[in-house]
Amino acid sequence: MDSLFVCVHNYPFESFYFMENKVRVRFAPSPTGYLHVGGARSALFNWLFARHHRGIFILRIEDTDAARSTEESTRAILDSLAWLGLDFDEGPFFQSERTALYQKYVQKLLDENKAYFCFCSPELLEEKRKKALAAKLPPKYDGTCASLTKAEALTRIDNGEKAAVRFRKLEGFTDINDLVRGRVTFDNRVLDDFIILRSDGTPVYNLTVVVDDIEMRITHVIRGEEHLSNTPRQLMLYQAFGQPAPYFAHVSVILAPDKTKLSKRHGAASVLEFRELGYLPEALMNYLALLGWAYDDKTEFFSKEELIEKFSLDKVSKNPAIFDHNKLSWMNSIYLKRVPLSRLEELLIPLLKEKGYDIEKINKTWLHSVIELERQRAKTVKDIATNFDYYLADKITIEPEAAKKHLSPAESRILLLMLETELDKLEPYTIENIEKLFIKITTEKGVKLGQLVHPARVALTGKTVGPGIYELLFAMGKETAVKRIKAVLESK
Ligand code: GLU
Numbered sequence: 001m002d003s004l005f006v007c008v009h010n011y012p013f014e015s016f017y018f019m020e021n022k023v024r025v026r027f028a029p030s031p032t033g034y035l036h037v038g039g040a041r042s043a044l045f046n047w048l049f050a051r052h053h054r055g056i057f058i059l060r061i062e063d064t065d066a067a068r069s070t071e072e073s074t075r076a077i078l079d080s081l082a083w084l085g086l087d088f089d090e091g092p093f094f095q096s097e098r099t100a101l102y103q104k105y106v107q108k109l110l111d112e113n114k115a116y117f118c119f120c121s122p123e124l125l126e127e128k129r130k131k132a133l134a135a136k137l138p139p140k141y142d143g144t145c146a147s148l149t150k151a152e153a154l155t156r157i158d159n160g161e162k163a164a165v166r167f168r169k170l171e172g173f174t175d176i177n178d179l180v181r182g183r184v185t186f187d188n189r190v191l192d193d194f195i196i197l198r199s200d201g202t203p204v205y206n207l208t209v210v211v212d213d214i215e216m217r218i219t220h221v222i223r224g225e226e227h228l229s230n231t232p233r234q235l236m237l238y239q240a241f242g243q244p245a246p247y248f249a250h251v252s253v254i255l256a257p258d259k260t261k262l263s264k265r266h267g268a269a270s271v272l273e274f275r276e277l278g279y280l281p282e283a284l285m286n287y288l289a290l291l292g293w294a295y296d297d298k299t300e301f302f303s304k305e306e307l308i309e310k311f312s313l314d315k316v317s318k319n320p321a322i323f324d325h326n327k328l329s330w331m332n333s334i335y336l337k338r339v340p341l342s343r344l345e346e347l348l349i350p351l352l353k354e355k356g357y358d359i360e361k362i363n364k365t366w367l368h369s370v371i372e373l374e375r376q377r378a379k380t381v382k383d384i385a386t387n388f389d390y391y392l393a394d395k396i397t398i399e400p401e402a403a404k405k406h407l408s409p410a411e412s413r414i415l416l417l418m419l420e421t422e423l424d425k426l427e428p429y430t431i432e433n434i435e436k437l438f439i440k441i442t443t444e445k446g447v448k449l450g451q452l453v454h455p456a457r458v459a460l461t462g463k464t465v466g467p468g469i470y471e472l473l474f475a476m477g478k479e480t481a482v483k484r485i486k487a488v489l490e491s492k
Pocket of ligand 1: 028029030062209222223224227
């Protein structure tokens with residue numbers, strides 16, 4: 001049976017899901033940086049869940065932290081989602097535009113004495129926090145303002161004192177029946193009366209997230225594990241508002257292969273970086289889906305449609321997921337071999353233009369044959385673009401190590417000279433005839449084929465690896481090939 005129906009929470013109210021019978025999920029990033037793989041994975045899981053259940057996927061920008069939120073970051077998030085193909089049905093909603101709503105909810109709690117004004121200054125709180133830590137006690141709020149009467153509090157406010165608003169935490173235990181982690185129980189004693197509205201009138205995350213999830217009738221909250229510890233506070237707020245809580249699914253952290261936190265030093269980490277590097281969005285989507293979710297223990301390749309059809313939360317693991325750049329590159333290389341040539345052409349043209357090549361002058365058939373040849377070994381679209389230099393650049397750069405090994409020996413130079421002379425005369429210039437020529441030269445000289453292939457490749461491309469040498473020579477054209485070999489023979 002689907003996980004959606006088997007999880008029974010012991011929350012005091014029924015979920016919105018049962019009221020509306022429609023899944024409503026949200027992706028709620030804070031626009032304080034680029035969309036990294038962790039956020040993208042959360043977005044993807046929400047999107048897949050929504051699409052699988054024919055539900056609604058909402059985008060909510062959690063930009064209440066004015067100092068850290070930027071428009072640039074919001075744009076990057078929108079671009080990243082669009083590029084990955086994660087379309088949303090409602091939003092984007094901006095929390096910064098909803099302050100009055102949050103204040104209304106806070107007022108309700110104040111009216112019902114479920115929250116109270118707190119006049120403790122940040123300095124005083126910091127002092128108490130330090131004392132508690134020094135005494136090896138958890139730094140919890142000591143409840144100084146909890147017993148102030150409403151009248152006392154209002155008088156102080158009228159006198160110009162600044163006050164934050166604190167929520168009166170509930171006693172006992174909070175159970176979360178997490179759809180990924182199972183039952184997680186928190187002892188409410190570890191919590192304190194937390195701030196929901198700062199003294200400057202700005203709302204705090206735990207409040208805004210609950211108010212919005214209520215207002216947006218969210219049925220399932222699928223988010224990173226780092227928010228699990230916030231969940232008891234949020235559940236208390238649902239209860240205080242007399243509203244049903246959504247189901248929660250906290251997905252595991254993403255680590256690097258060395259089991260440390262994934263960071264810049266492990267390589268690209270944001271969606272836009274992967275786009276820039278020439279990854280295909282469908283490959284990244286496929287790879288991200290496998291970060292914590294598995295359909296079975298063998299299938300790795302899933303189209304978007306298959307992911308939508310097969311995705312379910314009960315197959316999401318609570319163990320940390322490992323982000324392996326090599327595996328992603330490998331997956332991308334497989335996708336590069338499969339996509340229609342026209343798609344690659346479309347992606348490559350701007351890159352080739354950027355490199356200064358006059359695309360209008362390039363013959364289409366030739367262009368397609370080179371894409372076909374190069375995509376067999378490429379890991380990214382960018383690799384293909386780079387390798388176009390083999391064919392189009394005026395001059396190539398030869399890797400020094402490769403030159404030393406393959407171009408310096410006298411034997412190599414003799415073979416290259418023969419190749420150059422013969423290639424120049426070769427008619428018709430076909431793959432078959434080029435191959436025959438290589439066999440002829442090496443047979444005549446009594447050397448192995450590799451003794452000519454390796455120096456030729458280095459002379460032609462500057463590198464020791466690349467596509468098949470005969471196809472390469474053919475695609476390069478006689479004139480360029482001869483020119484490249486000549487340049488090598490003339491040097492030193
Ligand atoms: N804005 C939070 C974040 O970017 C997400 C909050 C949530 O999903 O509940 O981490």
